[in-house]
Structure formats: C-alpha cells, structure tokens
Amino acid sequence: MAGGKGxxxxxxxxxxLVAILALGIGAFQPLIRAMKLGLDLRGGVYILIQAQSTxxxxxxxxxxxxxxxxxxxxxxxxxxxxxxxxxxxSDRLIIQLAGVNNPEEAVKMIGKTALLEFKTxxxxxxxxxxxxxxxxxxIDQQTREPExxxxxxxxxxxxxxxxxxKLVSSYSRGDPKRHIAIYLDNQLLTNPHVDxxxxxxxxxxxxxxASFQEAANLAALLRGGALPVPVQIIERRxxxxxxxxxxxxxxxxxxxxxxxLIALFMLVVYRLPGLVADFSLIIYALIxxxxxxxxxxxxxxxxxAGLLLSVGxxxxxxxxxxxxxxxxxxxxxTLRAAVDAGFKRAFTTIFDANATTVLAALVLYFLGxxxxxxxxxxxxxxxxxxxxxxxxxxxxxxxxxxxxxxxxKLWLYGVxxxxxxxxxxxxx
Amino acid sequence: xxxxxNFIGRRKxxxxxxxxxxxxxxxxxxxxxxxxxxxxxxxxxxxxxxxxFQQPVSASQVREVLGGLNLGNSSIQxxxxxxxxxxTTELSEEQTDQVISALRxxxxxxxxxxxxxxxxTIGRELTIKGIEAMAIAxxxxxxxxxxxxxxxxxxxAILALIHDVLVTIGLFAIFRWEVDSTFVxxxxxxxxxxxxxxxxIFDRIRENLRLRKKETIEELVNRSINQTLTRSINTVLxxxxxxxxxxxxxxxxxxxxxxxxxxxxxxxxxxxxxTASPLWIDxxxxxxxxxxxxxxxxxxxxxxTRKATSH
Numbered sequence: 001m002a003g004g005k006g007x008x009x010x011x012x013x014x015x016x017l018v019a020i021l022a023l024g025i026g027a028f029q030p031l032i033r034a035m036k037l038g039l040d041l042r043g044g045v046y047i048l049i050q051a052q053s054t055x056x057x058x059x060x061x062x063x064x065x066x067x068x069x070x071x072x073x074x075x076x077x078x079x080x081x082x083x084x085x086x087x088x089x090s091d092r093l094i095i096q097l098a099g100v101n102n103p104e105e106a107v108k109m110i111g112k113t114a115l116l117e118f119k120t121x122x123x124x125x126x127x128x129x130x131x132x133x134x135x136x137x138x139i140d141q142q143t144r145e146p147e148x149x150x151x152x153x154x155x156x157x158x159x160x161x162x163x164x165x166k167l168v169s170s171y172s173r174g175d176p177k178r179h180i181a182i183y184l185d186n187q188l189l190t191n192p193h194v195d196x197x198x199x200x201x202x203x204x205x206x207x208x209x210a211s212f213q214e215a216a217n218l219a220a221l222l223r224g225g226a227l228p229v230p231v232q233i234i235e236r237r238x239x240x241x242x243x244x245x246x247x248x249x250x251x252x253x254x255x256x257x258x259x260x261l262i263a264l265f266m267l268v269v270y271r272l273p274g275l276v277a278d279f280s281l282i283i284y285a286l287i288x289x290x291x292x293x294x295x296x297x298x299x300x301x302x303x304x305a306g307l308l309l310s311v312g313x314x315x316x317x318x319x320x321x322x323x324x325x326x327x328x329x330x331x332x333x334t335l336r337a338a339v340d341a342g343f344k345r346a347f348t349t350i351f352d353a354n355a356t357t358v359l360a361a362l363v364l365y366f367l368g369x370x371x372x373x374x375x376x377x378x379x380x381x382x383x384x385x386x387x388x389x390x391x392x393x394x395x396x397x398x399x400x401x402x403x404x405x406x407x408x409k410l411w412l413y414g415v416x417x418x419x420x421x422x423x424x425x426x427x428x
Numbered sequence: 429x430x431x432x433x434n435f436i437g438r439r440k441x442x443x444x445x446x447x448x449x450x451x452x453x454x455x456x457x458x459x460x461x462x463x464x465x466x467x468x469x470x471x472x473x474x475x476x477x478x479x480x481f482q483q484p485v486s487a488s489q490v491r492e493v494l495g496g497l498n499l500g501n502s503s504i505q506x507x508x509x510x511x512x513x514x515x516t517t518e519l520s521e522e523q524t525d526q527v528i529s530a531l532r533x534x535x536x537x538x539x540x541x542x543x544x545x546x547x548x549t550i551g552r553e554l555t556i557k558g559i560e561a562m563a564i565a566x567x568x569x570x571x572x573x574x575x576x577x578x579x580x581x582x583x584x585a586i587l588a589l590i591h592d593v594l595v596t597i598g599l600f601a602i603f604r605w606e607v608d609s610t611f612v613x614x615x616x617x618x619x620x621x622x623x624x625x626x627x628x629i630f631d632r633i634r635e636n637l638r639l640r641k642k643e644t645i646e647e648l649v650n651r652s653i654n655q656t657l658t659r660s661i662n663t664v665l666x667x668x669x670x671x672x673x674x675x676x677x678x679x680x681x682x683x684x685x686x687x688x689x690x691x692x693x694x695x696x697x698x699x700x701x702x703t704a705s706p707l708w709i710d711x712x713x714x715x716x717x718x719x720x721x722x723x724x725x726x727x728x729x730x731x732x733t734r735k736a737t738s739h
Contacts, residue, residue: 234547258673312670360620
C-alpha cells in the first residue's frame, strides 16, 4: 500500500480531496466573517489632518501628541469602536472610523478646526488654546449658579497672571476695558470681566449662564478648542453605509464569478491536472485568508482586487508546470518522470518570474500609503502562497493522482497518443 | 502541438504595431498639455460627492443648483438611478455643507453616499511618489535580471515594460478616462506582470542556449517563444478572466484599476512575445556589431602604427 497503487491509492486520494473540500466549505464563511472590513466596504470616514505652523510657532512633536490626545477625546465622545488614530510624518494625523452610520456628523465633530484665543479689549491675543489645560463646567456650592473653571499650563499661567495684573492696575472696576474676551475661530464666545489679578493659573468664568447645559457646552468648546496649533483637514473620504454595503456585495459577486470561471478554465484546458489545480486553489485561498486574518489586516476594495488578481497569477505557477508536464510526456517520458521533471524545471522559471513581481509589490508597500499598501500586501502574500501551494500541494496531489491506474490515460493530461514518439508508447 | 510561428522574422511589423498605439497616445498627451491625462481629484486636489436623490432629478437641475453657488463648471456625471458624481475644485468644509444643503433644499431628499476631499498638496505628493516608485521598481528589476540573466536581457525586459506602461497611459490619454490613485497601483502591478511574463520566455531562452542545437540565435529564440506560447496565452486568459469579473461586476470604485490592468496585462502578454525577445536579439546584434567595429578600428590603428614604425 505504501506506493499507493491500485484501489488503495484511489481511496487515499479521495480522502485527501474530500478533506480539502470539507475544509474549504467549512472554513471559508467563518474566515470571511472574521475579516475586518475597510471603510470603503462598510461605510466610514478617513480623515487626514495637518497641523499648521505659524510664523510664531513651528509644530513640535509635543503639539502632535497633544493633538492626538484631543482627537482621541473627540472620537471617544462619538462612541465609535476601534478608531484608528495614527501620526503620519511630522505634522499629520490620520483618523479612520469604520462603520459610522453618519459620517458627516463624525467629520464635523472631529474636524472642528477650533482656534481658541483670549483677547483684551484692544484686540491683543494674550492667551491661546495651547496655553489652556482644562475647562470644566461646575455648579458653585454657594450661589448654585453654573460656572466654568479654567486651568492654564505653566506658560498660560504666567501670561494670564501678567495680563490680569496689568488690567486690574490700569483700569477701575467696571471699566469695559477690564474684560478678557474669549474667541473660538474668531467668534466671540464670552467676554468676562476681570475681578482681580489671577496669578494661580486657575480662573473662573462666573455668571451669565442660563443653564448648566449652556456652561457645559461652552466648557466643551473651550476644551475642544484647546488645540495646540491650528489644524486643517487636507484629505477626507467619507463613505456612506449604503455605498459600502453596495461595494461589498458587488466585490463578493466579482470574486465568486472570477474564481468559478478560472476554476472552469483550468478544468477544461488542463483536465485532470486542472482539477488538481482547483483543489490547490482552495488551499491557496485559505492560506491567504488565514494569514490576512492573523495579520489583523483590513480588507479594502483595492485589497480584494489584489486578491482576485493574485488568483489569476497563482494559476500561472500551475500552468507553467502543466505545460512542462505535457512537453515531457510528448518527449516520451513516463507519467511519473514527466511530473517530476515538470516540477523541477518549472521551479526556477516560477521563482524568477515571481521575484520580479514581488519587487514591484515591495516598492508599492514602502512608497505607497493606505489602500495602495493593502493592495501590495495582498498581492505579495498571494504570490508567495501560490508558489508554496504549487510546489507542495499540487505536487503531492499530482503524485497521488498518477498512482491511480484509472487516471493514467494520457488524454486526461491533455496529450494525444499520436503526439508521443512510437518507441515510448505503452511504457506508462 | 508543435507551434512554429515566425515571431522573430517579422519583428519590424510587431514594433510598428506597437508604435501605432503608442504614438497616438503620446500625441494625445502633448495636445492636452498641461493635463496630459484626465487626472482625478486624487492628483489635482478637489472634492467629489456621490449623491442619490429619492425622486427623479436631471443632471441639468444639479448643474443649475451648483451654478447658483458659482460652481457651474464642475463635472457632473450621472451614475445610474438618480445618482450623480459631482467633482468640484477644492472646497472648505462650510462650502461642502452649503452645496449639500442647497441640493437638498432645491431638489429634495438625497442620500449622501460618498463625500471626499483631497488637498492639492496630497495630489502633488502622490504624483511624485508614483514616479519615484516606478523609477525604483525599474532599477531593482534591471539589477535582478542582470544577476539572474544578463544586462541586455534586463534592458530588453525594461524596454518591453516601458512599452506596456506607454500603451496603458496612452490609451487613457486618448480616451480621457479618469486617472485616480489606484492607477498608480495598476501601473506598478502591470510592470510586475509584464516582467514576470517576459522572464518566463527569457528563462526558456536561457535553458535552450545551454543545450543549443545547430541553429541561429533567431531560430533558437523563435523556438523558445513557441514552446512557451500556450502558457503565455493561458495565463493571460486567466488574469483577463479575473479582471473582466472585477470590471463588469466589481462596481464603480475599482473600475479604473481593472481597466488599466486589463490593458496593461494584454499589452504585457503582447510585448513579452512580440517585443521583448526580438528587442533582446536586436540589442545583442547591435552590441556585437559595435564590439566588432571597435575591434576592427583597433586592429586598423594597430596596423597603421606598425606601418608607420616599419620604415
């Protein structure tokens, strides 16, 4: 039985094939369901924010860290699961929110490019958002009135102390010039009167709030406005949930149609080896999906395109081997020798040919961004996986197949008796 | 099947056929300068919204509303069932809001399916990065092929893939198909595919050279191409099957990518068979000719100097 001859060989082959089929049917659905889908497939927002340097201030790494923290706060307020917030380069921030039902709302919330400024009556900016540490709405224990407490950082404390000291000493109580106006994006939020000099860095805006809610809203604006530097949305891609669902359905159809047609093509053109290639393809697809899943990759439209394309290129390894196989058979080799020679000769070809495609994919990965990178990953993964399955599984299955006597007819391999040298006939 | 087409002997015709496609593409690019291709917002910067109205709305109605906002010359493309793709110049967040609410006020309830904005700087970076990527890919490939084969093979393969890039870009230039960021990915994949396809043939030439029979190099190359022809055709067919499925069923977003890939793949298969190996022969003949001439002039000058010194 060791050689797998006769019915034993047939059973062994049948068991392997059924196992592959069962694995394919059983594992595909859960795997695909476990995949993380990109924004373009389930709706969501991609935002690229750039911090702007001003003549007085160049964006620093600390500014970016503060910006990242604030953005995380804002995103948390939206209650979105698994937001992606990452820095890009020295002054950019990428925010990705998948599965948002109302992308426009999210953009508004995040993209508030608020610039907070405290100005004196002569229009001079004394303190700006980057000097403010915190702003909270509270209820005063004595008066039961809502008020806002402000906390400044060290530099803000110094500036605020100087200014209030100057205002208090220059103007009498009740003078309209003894006010500090707070502007958000050049819109006046409130214009509180300075009662006394404030050296501690902790100020209170008292009075003038109709409700606690109003104070809380203003405090939120102040907090949100406490961006260290002005920012601008330089790229925004918002995909509505209906378009995402539509794209997902369409790409699923495209994948299934593409796979079925390629499988049929292989079967019709290469017959028995073609069938073997189809089984290899099942395992190939499983390997790719499992690796993508393990890498926690996010599946996007270009990624799917890369996958489908890699299937097209994956069968190339099989085609190269099978064309060699046919050639060797026509040269009069026995089936077993032809299979071995086919694999041996095809390997360098497949390796050299695929290495160059991987080179292109590597360049795409290192120079591309976002979706293009995803495409590069799926493409190179596809190539490596296809080489692996072609030289292991296809070879193993083909050896099993040729050991079954019923499968030794040459027409099953796409070669006619007449094409074989007379001397070599009947030796199979 | 013992195929025996004469690929090498008629190579002038194959070159001519390639030029027949490439030259009009180049002309189209020059005529449309400074925008040789129909660059989408990914390259130029700008906004694009995809909206679907719940009631029948015509493109001219949409244009009228946009005209009221001084955006009358924006591109408006109908995309099926009361659905439109509107491309404008770069808008601020407030301006985008204005456009959407104006459309909603004047034309009724709508579903905002896509709302994208790309800054002009991003577009510039993308273009530069794309060109950089292509250059680096070429250099890496020439190095790889020179190591595995020889420099002239690398040169011929690169010329063949420049051919494929020019055919693809040229057709996009002629038909003014829109080019987006996936186009860059498509071009680089075409480069990968084209080289892949060429190398399979070069590999066979390398093998046949080792067991060279009594035949000219033209005959040997011709034999190699014929031996790998079935594989070339069958592989390109499977890739075309995948791409056709993607193009016809995959929806709007991947169509540009699939179209570019389709053209590039077919061109890649063509150039591997009809351009790369013939070019290799021509390059080989050319460099041998130069070596021979160099040798001739060298010996000639030697002879001269001998003459000069002999008396």
